[in-house]
Amino acid sequence: MxxxxxxxxxxxxxxxxxxxxxxxxxxxxxxxxxxxxxxxxxxxxxxxxxxxxxxxxxxxxxxxxxxxxxxxxxxxxxxxxxxxxxxxxxxxxxxxxxxxxxxxxxxxxxxxxxxxxxxxxxxxxxxxxxxxxxxxxxxxxxxxxxxxxxxxxxxxxxxxxxxxxxxYGFPSASLLGLPAEVFIYLLLYLPLKDILNLSETCKRIRYIIETDNFWHKLYIRDFDTSSEKDDSSWKTLYIAKYQEEQDKKLKACRLTGGLNSMLPISRFGAHLDHPYLWALLFD
CATH class of the missing domain: 3.40.1000.30 (Protein Transport Mog1p; Chain A)
Incomplete structure (x- = not known):
């Protein structure tokens, strides 16, 4: 040609x-x-x-x-x-x-x-x-x-x-060509808001990020604590723990009279991260 x-x-x-x-x-x-x-x-x-x-x-x-x-x-x-x-x-x-x-x-x-x-x-x-x-x-x-x-x-x-x-086991220069386990390993180096942004880029990446295995690893990374898993998914447990941590920070800000002292607890997470990204976490 x-x-x-x-x-x-x-x-x-x-x-x-x-x-x-x-x-x-x-x-x-x-x-x-x-x-x-x-x-x-x-x-x-x-x-x-x-x-x-x-x-x-x-x-x-x-x-x-x-x-x-x-x-x-x-x-x-x-x-x-x-x-x-x-x-x-x-x-x-x-x-x-x-x-x-x-x-x-x-x-x-x-x-x-x-x-x-x-x-x-x-x-x-x-x-x-x-x-x-x-x-x-x-x-x-x-x-x-x-x-x-x-x-x-x-x-x-x-x-x-x-x-x-x-x-076939050949190396690939494309991020999309990486095996899921390698991709998860790389994701764990990113902050939460970057992970959420990345989940919106393509179906395969979103699929990987939505797996329970990924949220389990993310939970261990961010909270460094063990949790007895009930019938809830690791994503659900992560969200609950994340909100708990934000509530603690809000109360600390109120006690010190900081900038966020007038914010209701329910809005504290949205204040820390862009509202759109926060909505992704809770969809």
């Missing part, structure tokens, strides 16, 4: 993309719509990043072979697009790519089949990138493909590759 998608311009796009659109447009079986063309962009992005699509006959697609309307219709069977990919050199882990048109936006989900909890998702406005499906030249169909490439790589390609490499 002599040109990457992110290097496209109004005058030139990758040859593979141009060949695909030309081949599909020559058939009069169905009209090539914005959603179809956007889906082809995502396929090209996957191919450029070492993922190989599997055709409806179970054979891996090779770039010198064309994709016809029949194949496109197979991928778009239920109003959404579904295609299986294999990562080069790691072909025993199938990945399912699902694109669902939602008005002017496309919901993109990539599932790693060996672990059903691993789903990487992003919402992108396909009309922003496919602006003129019937333009006189193929490069003029598109707009701002570099932005599309950066967003898709950041949200899908990088974390998925890192997860697969981590699964």
């Amino acid at each position: 002599n040109l990457l998608l992110e290097d496209s311009s109004p005058e030139k796009v990758p040859i593979l993309l141009e060949d695909l659109i030309t081949t599909l447009a020559e058939s009069d079986r169905i009209e090539l719509k914005q959603e179809d063309i956007f889906f082809l962009l995502i396929v090209i992005l996957m191919v450029e990043n070492d993922f190989v699509p599997v055709l409806n006959n179970g054979v891996e697609w090779e770039q010198h072979n064309s994709i016809d309307k029949e194949q496109l219709c197979y991928w778009k069977r239920t109003g959404s697009y579904e295609v299986t990919f294999l990562m080069s050199s790691f072909k025993d882990i199938p990945l399912k790519l699902i694109l669902c048109p939602l008005g002017t936006t496309m919901s993109i989900n990539l599932l790693i089949n060996y672990d059903s909890t691993d789903v990487y998702s992003v919402m992108l406005p396909h009309i922003k990138y496919v602006v003129a499906p019937k333009a006189p030249t193929i490069p003029m169909i598109f707009n701002d493909l570099r932005d599309l490439c950066y967003k898709y790589k950041d949200k899908i390609i990088v974390p998925v590759k890192s997860r697969i490499l981590s699964y």
